[in-house]
Amino acid sequence: MGKFYLMGCYTQKGLAGFVDNPSTNRKAATQALLESGGAKLTDYSLLRGSFDFISVCEGTFEQMAAAKMVAASSGSVDNIVILESADLNKIAGTAKKMSSGFKAPGK
Numbered sequence: 001m002g003k004f005y006l007m008g009c010y011t012q013k014g015l016a017g018f019v020d021n022p023s024t025n026r027k028a029a030t031q032a033l034l035e036s037g038g039a040k041l042t043d044y045s046l047l048r049g050s051f052d053f054i055s056v057c058e059g060t061f062e063q064m065a066a067a068k069m070v071a072a073s074s075g076s077v078d079n080i081v082i083l084e085s086a087d088l089n090k091i092a093g094t095a096k097k098m099s100s101g102f103k104a105p106g107k
Helices: 012-020 027-036 061-071 088-099
Strands: 002-011 040-046 053-059 075-085
Touching: 002 061, 027 040, 027 053, 027 061, 053 061, 061 075, 075 088
Parallel strands: none
Antiparallel strands: 002 053, 002 075, 040 053
16 A cells, blocks of 8 residues: 545635535545545645645555546546655665666667
């Protein structure tokens, strides 16, 4: 299981839902969405800035993409970005191994 960060924005329709029902619990809704697909929500926060929310999740990329598909198709969220946590040292170690077999253009 990987660790993922999903950030997105509420649409006008989504914000209207909050105005109609200010006690809407998006963390619980996001948790239910992820759990129905076998993934896990570890944190959910409202943001100030270019994105309105961030969900910290555990699962597979396919589970995150499916959650994005379901959420976006509701019309209440948009601009959802999926970021995957990575181990820079592991990547660098693999890059070092691969660099011995790489030939730059013209070499």
